[in-house]
Amino acid sequence: MSNTFREYLKKIGSGVHTGRDLTRNESADAMKLMLLAEATPAQIGAFLMVHRIKRPTPEELAGMLDTYAELGPKLDIDHLEFDYPVTVLGTPYDGRSRTAPVTTLTALILATVGVPVVLHGGEAMPTKYGVPLVNIWQGLGVDFAKLSLEESQKMLEKTGLTFVYLPNHFPEAQQLVPYRDQIGKRPPLATLELMWSPCSSSQVHIVSGFVHPPTETLFRDTLKLRNFHHFTTVKGLEGSCDLPQSRTAIIGINQPSNNPEWQRLHLHPQDYDLSGKDVPLESTEKLLEQMQQVLQGKDNPLMPLAIYNGGFYLWRCGVCADLKTGFDEAKTLLMSGKVRKKLQSILE
Incomplete structure (x- = not known):
């Protein structure tokens, strides 16, 4: 048993009248004690559940992310020369169960x-046990689960796209996954994962999906504490960074500058003839079939969603000057087969 961890538990678990938040350094230390299994299972479960109830502060989340940055895998992007910043797409690790992910x-x-794009995650995970990204990539022929961290690094350098796979690349974090099922709720780890960048530099573009508005405020305050000023928040499908077609997309944009600027964007899909019902996730097999059709330039219910999301991110990442151009470019890239050829080059 860790007596230090016990003191952290006493501090946050004493109730609304006498309980106190951890400092950033204390939270970083608590995270380290959990990752290194120096805290007992009882202590770890109690810590995660207390934080679920009280909600972590930006300082506490920043401390946890400090430890992820210290102990976790780091892709070396400092020496890479790309025309655009690396974009890290933060998607809930427990996957999707109702709507088709793109x-x-x-x-x-x-x-x-x-x-350049970096993704991260693991296998089907509590509490939703939805379809994880790694399974979708496997269905398209790319098995990121087989790559070592060095091979994932080379994949980024060669293709401009890679995946950090939790079970192989960050086993210390993977051993905390069973607690999600045992406590029956998403722990604070599920929030910090949406902001985590497994890269060697803070000069990246982080995209974080969310469901509840208070989470967006946590993102903003936490990322700024960690000196990340280039980020996008999306009230997306099932908390992902996928824009919905059935409603206005609520998006937050923070631009890197000497005085980082926060902007609110309400994106109406009907303004670009891209509105419609959100595409349901009928099965993984059906999803993969639809994706292959989109990659072949064939129209199906998934195509408008792919154009809508692809076009938005082409604009947000600085490729296109405006949203209309972004949507047109996304459609052209898909219909011309260029995206399919990119997938083929990754498979080689």
């Missing part, structure tokens, strides 16, 4: 035009 297609579209 994050994979978005990543391929961006990589096709030279925007």
Whole structure:
């Protein structure tokens, strides 16, 4: 048992009247004690559940991310020369269960035009046990789960797209996954994962999906504490960074500058003739069939969603001057087969 961790538990678990938040350094230390398994299972479960109830502060989340940055895998991007900043797409690790995800297609579209993309996650995970990104990539023929971290680094350098796979690349974090099922709720780890950048530099573009408005405020405050000033927040499908077609997309944009500027964007899909019902996730097999059709330039219910998301991110990442141009470019890239050829080059 860790007596130090016990003191952290006492501090945050004493109730609304006497409980106190951890400092950033204390939170970083608590995260380290959990990752290194120096805290006992009882202590770890209690810590995660207390934080679920009280909600972590930006300082606490920043501390946890400090430890992820210290102990976790780091892709070396400092020496890489790309025309655009690396974009890290943050998607809930417990996957999707109701709506069809297009994050994979978005990543391929961006990589096709030279925007480097980093994804991260694991296998099907509590509490949703939805379809994880790694399974979708496997269905398209790319098995990121087989790559070492060095091979993932080479994949980024060669293709401009890669995946950090939790079970192989960050086993210390992977061993905390069973607690999600045992406590029956998403722990604070699920929030910090949406902001985590497994890269060697803070000079990246982080995209974080969310469901509840208070989470967006946590993102903003936490990322700024960690000196990340280039980020996008998206009230997306099932908390992902996929824009919905059935409603106005609520997006936050923070631009890197000497005085980082926060902007609010309400994106109406009907303004670009891209509105419609959100595409349901009928099965993984059906999703992969639809994705292959989109990559072949064939129209199906998934195509408008892929164009909508691809076009938005082409604009947001600086490839296109305006949204209309972004949507037109995304459609052209898909219909011309260029995105399919990008996938083929990754498979080689």
